[in-house]
Amino acid sequence: MAQQDRAIRTRRVILEAAAAIFDDRGYDRATIAEVLERAGVTKGALYFHFASKEQLALAVLDEHVLDIIVEPQPVKLQEFVDAGQILAHRLRSDPIQRGAARLLVEQGSKHLHRKQSMLTWTQFVEALLNEARDRGEVLESVDVRATAELFVGAFAGVQILSHALTDRADLCHRLTVFFEHTLPSIAPPAILARLKLDPERGEKLDAALQEKTLLQV
Structure with missing residues (x-):
């Protein structure tokens, strides 16, 4: 052992x-x-x-998604928000997330197969959104697959901009702005009112997850 x-x-x-x-x-x-x-x-x-x-x-790209774990929430759509904010926070200092981010977006080697990592992340988001819709938290008219792909693509673009301008120091804030603009198009007003979108939430949740992991060791 x-x-x-x-x-x-x-x-x-x-x-x-x-x-x-x-x-x-x-x-x-x-x-x-x-x-x-x-x-x-x-x-x-x-x-x-x-x-x-x-x-x-490829192993770094695999860990990129496996590292994101969120605690269950009364509102499933909150878990979707939390996953994004935890990732945004970790991109500021976590070597796995930072390395994976560059591997995913750089226009370098054509020998590196990046597709699976993007698909895995999209499937992760799609699963959360499907569960949220089953609970009535996402409008029936929403195309969940298309929304998941939009989020993954938009997140990549937002983090590139944040990296270029502030070395990702403002990434959590930029992600909150993205959520504020997009969530009203997929969620009913009653659910929107219950969501916590503050930029500091990712750091707090990650600290709690790290503490929980240490206690389990």
């Missing part, structure tokens, strides 16, 4: 180091040597978990 735990920690260290390199230099310019130096692991340890730079990048 101790050996398994050590392997899990080593894998995470490698992933975070690779994500930081991808964030700094992009996929094409990043090298395995840089990842080894930043992670402080041997070449054998890295290749035990990842056979290539491409596998490293």
Whole structure:
């Protein structure tokens, strides 16, 4: 068990180091040597978990969505908002999220298959919106798949703008503005009145999630 735990920690260290390199230099310019130096692991340890730079990048993209967990809320649509705000907050400092963000939007290597990560994130959002609609929180006229794709695409654009202007310091605020403009077109007024859209919510929720994780260890 101790050996398994050590392997899990080593894998995470490698992933975070690779994500930081991808964030700094992009996929094409990043090298395995840089990842080894930043992670402080041997070449054998890295290749035990990842056979290539491409596998490293794909693993970072996989973690991008798996890392987002939200606590259940009385209003399901609030979970949709919370997922976005937690991600926006983490993009300010979390190496996995920052590295994945650059991998998703950069126009570099054509060998890196980015489609699955976008599809997974879209399916995650679509599932939340479908549950919300089943509860009467989303208007029946709304095309849930199209709305999920709109959110994923818009979020990518909003974070690019925020990154360029403030290194994502204002990303949570910009996401709140996006929600304020779009949610009235998909949710009934009674549900809108119950939603909490404040930009600081993502940081508070993430802190609570991190504390809960530590207590479970």
